[in-house]
Amino acid sequence: MINSHTTEVLTLTEEKTKQEVIYSLLIYNDDFNTFQHVISCLVKICDHNPLQAEQCSLIIHHNGKCVVKSGSYEKLEPMCTALLDKGLSAKIEK
Numbered sequence: 001m002i003n004s005h006t007t008e009v010l011t012l013t014e015e016k017t018k019q020e021v022i023y024s025l026l027i028y029n030d031d032f033n034t035f036q037h038v039i040s041c042l043v044k045i046c047d048h049n050p051l052q053a054e055q056c057s058l059i060i061h062h063n064g065k066c067v068v069k070s071g072s073y074e075k076l077e078p079m080c081t082a083l084l085d086k087g088l089s090a091k092i093e094k
Helices: 002-020 035-046 048-062 071-083
Strands: 023-028 065-071 089-093
Touching: 002 071, 023 035, 023 048, 023 071, 035 048, 035 071, 048 071, 065 071, 071 089
Parallel strands: none
Antiparallel strands: 023 065, 023 089
């Protein structure tokens, strides 16, 4: 049974979800970084497991880019900075 308090909470949660913007952290292919370096960075910085990191590195290589993480800008910004510091081409997009 849904009471008025439950309805209010659901409505507030739905409004917050609608207002929350989800950003994407992308890594772009380059001619400088090795697969192992990209994989290592994804594991250490983006908390990927090794298989996931390897798959992303292959997508980056074949497609030129890959979304490696999604979330709030505040969550992705330190990861993007760390990836850039490691020499990777990274960017946050809406």
